[in-house]
Amino acid sequence: MGIKFRLPLVWNVYFSFFIYAFSLGAIFPRLGDLQLQMGIGPAALGLSVTGAALGVQVSLLMASSVLSRLGFRKVMFFGMLLMGIGEALAGLATSPYVFFGWFFLAGLAIGVVEVAVNVEADRVEALAGRRIMNRSHAFWSLGFFATGLLGAFVAQLGVPAGLHLSLTGLVSVALTLLFLARYQPAPIRGADHDGPPKLARPTRGIMILVAFTLSAMLLEGALIDWSVIYMRDVFEESAFVNGLALTLGALGQFIIRFFADPVVDRHGAERVARVSLIALALGAGVVSFTPNSTLALIGFVFLGAGTAVIFPLAISAAAQRGDRSSPENVAALAQFSFVTFLLAPPLLGFVAENFGIRYSFGLALPLILGSWLTVGALSHAGRKA
Template sequence: MRIERPYLAVIAVFFFEALAFSSWLPRLPEMRAALGLDEAALGVVLMGMPAGALAMMPLAGWLSTRLDVRSLNAVGMAILLLATAAIPLAGSAPALFAVLVAVGLGTGSMGVAMNAAGLAVEKALGRSILARCHAFFSIGVAAGGALGGLAAAQGVPLAVQMPALSVAIAACLLVLARPLPRDREAKESEGPRFALPTRALLPPALIAFFCLLSEGAALDWSAIHLRDGLGAQALVGAGVVAFGGAMALARFFGDAISSRLGAVATVAWGAVLAGCGFASVALATSAPVAIAGFALAGLGIAGIVPIAFRTAGATPGLAPGVSVAAVSTIGYVGFLAGPSVMGFIGELIGLAAAFGAVAGAMAVVAILSARLRVREVGGQASRTGP
């Protein structure tokens, strides 16, 4: 079966965005040790990412009404690659905070840009592909975790790893991302140029917030929990790999699952499964059990976030880029704030118990799933708000 070039382009964007973001996460334990930060101090430093994302996402929504999809992704990826390449230059906590603000600007921009690209390609192809796009994001997360863990194990300096990776990703995307559509529908829309979540967007926005908060917590703190909490020095990247790999596997079947079960059931049962996974991490007394818990959590969350973004993009009265930006602003702030919240909770009650709190967040998602209403998008059942 022939695979369309725009589809290949958009999955490349999802993959490389995740690879750039996640490849430095297994190096967090050594960065924390080098800067002499405890859990709470690291949590404060990591707040730089949600601060940058929160500032950027409304602007990215506005840019989606001015730029075509390809240009929007080029701007966002350039910011992200420059920011991640600069991470090794941060020699103090304030400097790292500033660099992570720039990382947040890049991830905030890409949170809008790559989902807008996925929706544009869905429309062009006439079939649902967004869950599979997010599968390649998860593959990128797992690949980044494996790459960062391997680099750490081999003693590769972070100052070599990150700039070299940014250059390689930029070179790949110059070739692979060229077929991205130059969708201009958002430029012609009559809706507002900026949008905060309306009543219709609030349920998917909150669902995205809690899921992405849990995802960010798992990605940023799994290595520290495995190394410092469970003594698994050789497996510092295994939590990221298990979580991202399980999400990727599940997302390859996400569109078929949501079509068969419906959006509400997919969200509800996925949240229950993820909650059980995070509870297993909280209760684990050995690294293999915790790693299995991360994998179970990844399987559960996998199908939820694509549904939230698809329903946002189908909301009547708003340009798709603007509505995706509104939900992304809430969702990705959760993703980037999750690590900071985990740091504060971990300092108070311990990191294992903090993962128990994440399990509670997934229970909230299961409850919120009842607030979604079915709406047909591209021939599949999706949801808007009440």
């Protein structure tokens, strides 16, 4: 009976990551079109995109409390609904201020859903007795890959961004409803019964994990926000090829994340993280300096592969620290790691407008060294400090 229960539970967690990313990622292949629709430059676009990051920050302050009170099913449904509405209306915006406002609304949903799916994966991981966190994030990447490929295709066809995002939101909410109708969330873990406080405050251990994730978060944000525009501005490729930059980066993430869990079990989190950081540095270097569009696409694959396990490993380490409830630690890590997403778009947009978009990706190279120096934080799960 345990086997009959366990396998559907694991695959339903995978689906929750997939559909979350499929809805969230729909807008990013269309950012170049939306930039032209609003008639703004890279710096203004970077500021506009911070709407979602700011919304994420606000919701992460209370995400663990909301999850504790509403439960996974309600958070998933209302979060996906709000995300779809926010992105669809942002896709209709002709002003960066309007875009910022609707993207902020989407961000409010993103933060809570982010914590919900990661905490659910951690609970199912404990129930199943084996790692599923990296594979769960693999399906997040698969969702981004699918929505990126779809976005590149419809952009090439000239489908308006607003229509594309509205239909994606409707499909995502409908599939979420079907998923929730047959899903019974995993039981709460022992430490989670204490109940989280209203605000998720970081401990010293969580802040070290935040430092470890900075380079990957910055480059994943750059991949998501700027890869399509990079291909358009640097190489003047077609809309479909431009979209492939994001799509191939997500594919690289998916492949590594899908096979990462047994590799981490065999070789340890630290060793896998160090190999990932080498791939991340290689990808950032290629994108920053290559004169060839094909090599640039290969560089984006390395960026996706290099970022693949960094945040999932940190999430697992945070959830397993044992000093507080796992929702509180996960929310604290996500909250402060996502500060990178809040600061990165305007910073990278400013650099792109004043120095060239290549330099936007090169900025992360010093941060990769910082991640290398703090990788030991992954071995501290279960400690009370």
